[in-house]
Amino acid sequence: MKKLPKFYxxxxxxxxxxxxxxxxxxxxTTAKKIDRKQSEEEAKKLVYKLNGWKYEK
Incomplete structure (x- = not known):
């Protein structure tokens, strides 16, 4: 079974x-909202950071 990322x-x-x-x-599986961003780019950057992934644009 594929493991899902903790943050999305x-x-x-x-x-x-x-x-x-x-x-x-x-x-x-349930989830709780932890933040809200105005742009997809901001949300994506935060998710990468929280999941410990390297973000490259």
């Missing part, structure tokens, strides 16, 4: 929400 972003009402995945319980 999603478009929502003209901006981008950044979410943190919770550990699955009974095969159900």
């Amino acid at each position: 972003y999603s478009r929502y009402m003209g901006g981008y929400n950044v979410y943190q995945r919770e550990e699955p319980v009974n095969n159900v």
Whole structure:
């Protein structure tokens, strides 16, 4: 099974929400919103940083 990244972003009402995945319980994965960015670029940079990935534009 492919492991999902702990942090991700999603478009929502003209901006981008950044979410943190919770550990699955009974095969159900939930997430909580931790931040909101106005641009996709800002959200992507934050997600890369939080996941410990190197960001290259």
